[in-house]
Amino acid sequence: xxxxxxxxxxxxxxxxxxxxxxxxxxxxxxxxxxxxxxxxxxxxxxxxxxxxxxxxxxxxxxxxxxxxxxxxxxxxxxxxxxxxxxxxxxxxxxxxxxxxxxxxxxxxxxxxxxxxxxxxxxxxxxxxxxxxxxxxxxxxxxxxxxxxxxxxxxxxxxxxxxxxxxxxxxxxxxxxxxxxxxxxxxxxxxxxxxxxxxxxxxxxxxxxxxxxxxxxxxxxxxxxxxxxxxxxxxxxxxxxxxxxxxxxxxxxxxxxx
Numbered sequence: 001x002x003x004x005x006x007x008x009x010x011x012x013x014x015x016x017x018x019x020x021x022x023x024x025x026x027x028x029x030x031x032x033x034x035x036x037x038x039x040x041x042x043x044x045x046x047x048x049x050x051x052x053x054x055x056x057x058x059x060x061x062x063x064x065x066x067x068x069x070x071x072x073x074x075x076x077x078x079x080x081x082x083x084x085x086x087x088x089x090x091x092x093x094x095x096x097x098x099x100x101x102x103x104x105x106x107x108x109x110x111x112x113x114x115x116x117x118x119x120x121x122x123x124x125x126x127x128x129x130x131x132x133x134x135x136x137x138x139x140x141x142x143x144x145x146x147x148x149x150x151x152x153x154x155x156x157x158x159x160x161x162x163x164x165x166x167x168x169x170x171x172x173x174x175x176x177x178x179x180x181x182x183x184x185x186x187x188x189x190x191x192x193x194x195x196x197x198x199x200x201x202x203x204x205x206x207x208x209x210x211x212x213x214x215x216x217x218x219x220x221x222x223x224x225x226x227x228x229x230x231x232x233x234x235x236x237x238x239x240x241x242x243x244x245x246x247x248x249x250x251x252x253x254x255x256x257x
Contacts, residue, residue: 021068021070022076023068026062027249028062028191028247029061029247030084033194037052043091043092044093045094057240058086058112058195060085060086060112061085064082066249066251077119077120078118082117083115084114086113087111089109093106105153106151110148112146112239112241114199116142118141119139119140120138122136123135132179134177134178135189136176137173137193138174139172142171143168145165148163148164149162158210162205162206163204164203165202167200167221169198171198175191175193176191177189185253190249195242197240201239205219218232220232
């Protein structure tokens with residue numbers, strides 16, 4: 001660890017003449033990539049046909065603020081703080097809840113959000129007469145996700161709202177893009193971004209229940225359920241937030257040497 005710190009300090013000293021601090025904002029839209037079948041996410045048709053939904057909650061609009069440090073013309077270190085506001089999804093089930101032989105319709109909507117911090121490094125091509133400069137970005141994508149599920153049933157009034165939350169997870173992020181200098185201080189960039197990350201919830205909280213029904217107990221998700229464990233303990237499961245997206249951003253140099 002001491003040797004690593006010495007190397008980092010040496011790089012900072014040697015690059016001090018060209019060093020530039022910067023701040024910026026990035027806005028992106030993301031589509032889902034690889035997903036998995038989530039517990040309870042099963043669509044049931046009126047004739048009883050069942051289909052497991054393969055989903056990822058990574059689709060949505062991504063907002064990021066960044067601070068960075070240009071070591072030199074070609075290498076920069078960035079630290080992003082961001083928030084993914086996921087798109088809403090949903091499915092339905094037809095289930096005979098009363099034993100009367102008539103199927104009742106259950107509609108389930110879900111939505112994911114994800115708070116992240118992302119240290120990353122950017123490698124840019126050298127500038128040539130104000131032309132756009134290609135770059136590559138690689139980093140560690142860390143954060144915590146929340147999934148909200150809303151259930152309505154034609155048999156009941158009101159709705160049930162459940163929240164899956166907690167759990168810190170670590171994944172990877174990569175990107176390829178173009179960087180354009182507008183003036184001495186201001187620049188813009190366009191990026192194709194890939195995120196690979198999966199979170200595991202720590203708890204399930206019933207925020208709202210159907211009219212006349214009290215809220216259920218909070219469920220704690222654990223890696224293993226031991227004998228005589230509380231009835232509120234359940235096995236945790238993965239929720240994917242991987243995605244592929246396009247983003248646009250703007251950066252401002254705080255100093256220019």
